[in-house]
Amino acid sequence: xxxxxxxxxxxxxxxxxxxxxxxxxxxxxxxxxxxxxxxxxxxxxxxxxxxxxxxxxxxxxxxxxxxxxxxxxxxxxxxxxxxxxxxxxxxxxxxxxxxxxxxxxxxxxxxxxxxxxxxxxxxxxxxxxxxxxxxxxxxxxxxxxxxxxxxxxxxxxxxxxxxxxxxxxxxxxxxxxxxxxxxxxxxxxxxxxxxxxxxxxxxxxxxxxxxxxxxxxxxxxxxxxxxxxxxxxxxxxxxxxxxxxxxxxxxxxxxxxxxxxxxxxxxxxxxxxxxxxxxxxxxxxxxxxxxxxxxxxxxxxxxxxxxxxxxxxxxxxxxxxxxxxxxxxxxxxxxxxxxxxxxxxxxxxxxxxxxxxxxxxxxxxxxxxxxxxxxxxxxxxxxxxxxxxxxxxxxxxxxxxxxxxxxxxxxxxxxxxxxxxxxxxxxxxxxxxxxxxxxxxxxxxxxxxxxxxxxxxxxxxxxxxxxxxxxxxxxxxxxxxxxxxxxxxxxxxxxxxxxxxxxxxxxxxxxxxxxxxxxxxxxxxxxxxxxxxxxxxxxxxxxxxxxxxxxxxxxxxxxxxxxxxxxxxxxxxxxxxxxxxxxxxxxxxx
Ligand code: GTP
Ligand code: SPV
Ligand code: MN
Numbered sequence: 069x070x071x072x073x074x075x076x077x078x079x080x081x082x083x084x085x086x087x088x089x090x091x092x093x094x095x096x097x098x099x100x101x102x103x104x105x106x107x108x109x110x111x112x113x114x115x116x117x118x119x120x121x122x123x124x125x126x127x128x129x130x131x132x133x134x135x136x137x138x139x140x141x142x143x144x145x146x147x148x149x150x151x152x153x154x155x156x157x158x159x160x161x162x163x164x165x166x167x168x169x170x171x172x173x174x175x176x177x178x179x180x181x182x183x184x185x186x187x188x189x190x191x192x193x194x195x196x197x198x199x200x201x202x203x204x205x206x207x208x209x210x211x212x213x214x215x216x217x218x219x220x221x222x223x224x225x226x227x228x229x230x231x232x233x234x235x236x237x238x239x240x241x242x243x244x245x246x247x248x249x250x251x252x253x254x255x256x257x258x259x260x261x262x263x264x265x266x267x268x269x270x271x272x273x274x275x276x277x278x279x280x281x282x283x284x285x286x287x288x289x290x291x292x293x294x295x296x297x298x299x300x301x302x303x304x305x306x307x308x309x310x311x312x313x314x315x316x317x318x319x320x321x322x323x324x325x326x327x328x329x330x331x332x333x334x335x336x337x338x339x340x341x342x343x344x345x346x347x348x349x350x351x352x353x354x355x356x357x358x359x360x361x362x363x364x365x366x367x368x369x370x371x372x373x374x375x376x377x378x379x380x381x382x383x384x385x386x387x388x389x390x391x392x393x394x395x396x397x398x399x400x401x402x403x404x405x406x407x408x409x410x411x412x413x414x415x416x417x418x419x420x421x422x423x424x425x426x427x428x429x430x431x432x433x434x435x436x437x438x439x440x441x442x443x444x445x446x447x448x449x450x451x452x453x454x455x456x457x458x459x460x461x462x463x464x465x466x467x468x469x470x471x472x473x474x475x476x477x478x479x480x481x482x483x484x485x486x487x488x489x490x491x492x493x494x495x496x497x498x499x500x501x502x503x504x505x506x507x508x509x510x511x512x513x514x515x516x517x518x519x520x521x522x523x524x525x526x527x528x529x530x531x532x533x534x535x536x537x538x539x540x541x542x543x544x545x546x547x548x549x550x551x552x553x554x555x556x557x558x559x560x561x562x563x564x565x566x567x568x569x570x571x572x573x574x575x576x577x578x579x580x581x582x583x584x585x586x587x588x589x590x591x592x593x594x595x596x597x598x599x600x601x602x603x604x605x606x607x608x609x610x611x612x613x614x615x616x617x618x619x620x621x622x623x624x625x626x627x628x629x630x631x632x633x634x635x636x637x638x639x640x641x642x643x644x645x646x647x648x649x650x651x652x653x654x655x656x657x658x
Contacts (some may be wrong), residue, residue, distance in 0.1 A: 077101045078231040082238040096184035101191045104227015116214045126406035132394035139250045144441045145275040145506045147522050150257040161527030162638050176267045183246045187212045193230035196368035201461035203354045206234045207241035209279045222371040222445045224280045243279035261291035285352045285368045287525035294534045298356035302519040304332035305349040307455050311342030316578045319353050320470035321519040324505030329374045333386035336571040339605030346455035361543025366463040376442045378412040383567045390450040399424040401437035410438035440504035467581040472551040473500030478624040479552035481617040482573045484594035491548025492535045493650035497632040515635040529642025563617040591657035
């Protein structure tokens with residue numbers, strides 16, 4: 069029998085019925101309906117601190133910041149436990165794990181039954197997208213994790229604002245999250261696209277449990293987008309402002325831990341006096357053709373769940389500012405004075421600290437102090453370069469789409485697709501080295517089409533077809549580019565300095581979109597012409613390294629095409645013929 073409960077904060081019958089069904093299933097001791105208020109944040113934070121889930125950080129150095137350690141077996145997304153439960157396996161396609169919806173519901177409800185005994189069930193209403201936007205979606209997450217509630221409060225527009233948008237409607241995503249005992253054998257991230265529902269069990273980490281993010285905004289979102297004529301993409305959105313105040317917006321798809329947050333927060337080098345880069349979003353874009361024939365994008369999120377290691381005042385000062393207050397740090401190292409530390413932070417390492425597992429760490433330790441996938445959750449309003457358009461319900465018009473992976477070889481620093489369909493082919497055949505953002509082997513190159521391999525909620529072949537189709541609704545399709553910040557020399561050093569210097573690549577892209585910069589034709593696509601790529605102010609940079617970064621090595625490309633074929637074989641029966649034709653054209657050009 070339930071002991072306490074605050075009043076349901078919405079009269080919506082669909083909500084109250086569903087919450088009472090899930091209450092009967094999970095049998096929590098208490099229900100807490102979240103309103104999103106400041107006082108609620110304070111009381112939940114105090115409770116989390118008291119129970120040891122959050123550790124307050126030094127209020128002078130990091131005001132409003134807290135520290136969290138996850139279970140060491142629960143530090144990243146788990147693709148092998150992620151399911152798309154469509155009616156048929158063909159609907160989910162060969163790149164997703166599939167299970168029959170009825171069987172999956174039965175199995176997961178069995179695991180969830182009684183799992184919240186002695187615990188509180190939090191009802192977390194949230195919006196994905198600016199209120200009033202035609203793309204904005206309502207989600208409700210039922211969770212027994214106070215860490216999830218406080219993180220969702222940062223990552224989404226959480227609280228009564230969502231009830232207001234929902235009204236009496238039944239159009240909301242139903243998300244159920246039960247922490248269980250964190251046994252990896254009972255870990256499931258299951259999506260039911262036809263029901264707009266998600267069940268996540270047995271994890272308490274990031275993309276597995278902040279259900280608005282990868283589960284709703286990408287997997288369910290991509291499924292809905294195909295039906296409704298829009299796109300849900302794993303893309304950052306940024307605005308480039310010229311010294312005369314002209315703004316150009318671009319969206320870029322890089323796989324997990326391949327540089328989206330960094331690119332979205334880029335600070336131009338000194339040479340680009342008067343140029344500004346504004347962040348609209350750092351991870352997810354929802355895009356829809358507008359009435360004027362351009363492609364418009366919104367960022368559905370309200371915060372950043374960013375990779376911490378490697379972040380410092382040189383590589384990403386805006387991220388450092390964003391995580392300087394009101395931030396939850398997960399799995400970094402904790403110093404004796406209540407500060408946080410990680411590999412790649414400014415300054416020397418602490419003489420002693422506690423590592424992400426809570427063990428004593430010194431600079432002589434062999435293990436890393438921070439987990440490679442340690443993260444910060446920071447409100448986007450902390451970002452000094454937050455684009456004011458982020459709250460615009462109509463979004464921003466996209467001039468360029470950029471694809472990019474983490475490739476030690478083969479892929480040039482930058483090239484431009486000949487046209488839209490060629491651009492779709494480039495995105496569809498993307499490859500990237502695997503990173504710590506997902507559990508599994510690191511460093512191995514795998515195909516990750518449009519950076520959506522772990523996030524596409526339906527058949528990847530149909531997803532490619534959707535990309536091809538969208539072109540028909542666009543009078544002014546974005547130009548498409550490919551970049552690679554991660555090509556290496558023989559010694560294993562990055563050929564291109566990256567980070568702020570990526571402004572030079574971005575500037576060429578913006579110039580191309582505005583019909584400015586010249587380009588040379590290669591078998592891969594257009595590359596910067598001799599005088600259109602600005603290297604001024606890079607006194608210590610050897611231009612031979614740029615040439616090496618741009619080299620097309622035909623031996624590498626033969627291997628690349630064979631690797632691309634592996635994905636095409638897997639998808640063969642669903643693959644749009646246009647892409648096979650693009651493959652033939654590329655082989656002929658090479
Ligand atoms: P998710 O949040 O997992 O989707 O990652 P992301 O795509 O936002 O990647 P992020 O910007 O957090 O960067 C991931 C890693 O790549 C960090 O360790 C960065 O330091 C590194 N990185 C980012 N940009 C560059 C770059 O231009 N050059 C090099 N060499 N490394 C970079
Ligand atoms: C990613 O893996 O692409 C992330 C981190 O952005 S998570 O939210 O854990 O999916
Ligand atoms: Mn991501």
